[in-house]
Amino acid sequence: MSSSATAMAEEAPDLVCQIEHVQGLVDALSAVRWKRHQDAVVELSEHGIVLIVQESGCLQAKVYLKRELFVRFDYNAQGRPRFGVSLGLFVDCLNAFSVPGQSSMIQIQYPGPDMQVLLKKVDTPDVSIYAEIRTRIPDTMPWDFNFEPAGTNPLTFTVKSAVLKEAIEDLEWPGSSIQIILQPVPPSVTLKGEGHGDLQIDLMYYANTDLLVAFQCDHRVSFKYKYKFLRATTTNIPSSVIKENRGSKLSIGRGGLLKVQHLVSIVKHSASHTYVDSAGYQQPGRIAYIEFFVKPDEVEDATND
Structure with missing residues (x-):
């Protein structure tokens, strides 16, 4: 050369x-x-x-x-x-x-x-x-949250994105926390807000399979998260995700670290742009993966151990 x-x-x-x-x-x-x-x-x-x-x-x-x-x-x-x-x-x-x-x-x-x-x-x-x-040198480097499963089996559930967004908005208590409870019997997810009163939303796995589309939990866990941080995970979910009726996956890791995952279509389906995932399912477009990590605000009791 x-x-x-x-x-x-x-x-x-x-x-x-x-x-x-x-x-x-x-x-x-x-x-x-x-x-x-x-x-x-x-x-x-x-x-x-x-x-x-x-x-x-x-x-x-x-x-x-x-x-x-x-x-x-x-x-x-x-x-x-x-x-x-x-x-x-x-x-x-x-x-x-x-x-x-x-x-x-x-x-x-x-x-x-x-x-x-x-x-x-x-x-x-x-x-x-x-x-x-214009770009600049970052003031701080991104943290590594190092998400790890809370036990031998994952603690995770998938809920329709529109339902998740609406539930969090309904639980708004300014300055408060939202409690997330997973329990295997009956298999369910509970979202609970506290303010001048209590407001609780229960998603029962077998009763609401069109809303709570996947659930995996082998022991009861309960963690609280600051409302403003939890709301940030859904406040700007794209309208395309709602229209496509996509699901959002939530996982609770070691120490109560919450991971919220969304999928957003970038390129709509066409003959030249077809995305096929590892399971062979053809997606309607190519996907951007979005992950939020939220640290717990307060541990409720020893059942989290």
């Missing part, structure tokens, strides 16, 4: 990728935007892009964008570059490229000449539309 070719290779950006259906990407990132001013850490790798937001040492959310979501994914970096960015600014810029009811393809490049994220619309050859987003 000539010296000029070597120099060009060395100057190649860490990442150049292209993605269709910008609105799906906006939906996925908006799902972890629980307040107006929010910083995010973006991590790049040969496997895709991970965006991480966190607050108060008690709440963290991750959006996983696997490389299969992109129609182009040229990764040239060594290691896993990280940079900080304003989540609100990033979402607003992406939203500017989205046209309701139409497919839009954009190119994302990092870094630009001044370490920016560069966005460019690439499916309109007669019009040039681009944006530059």
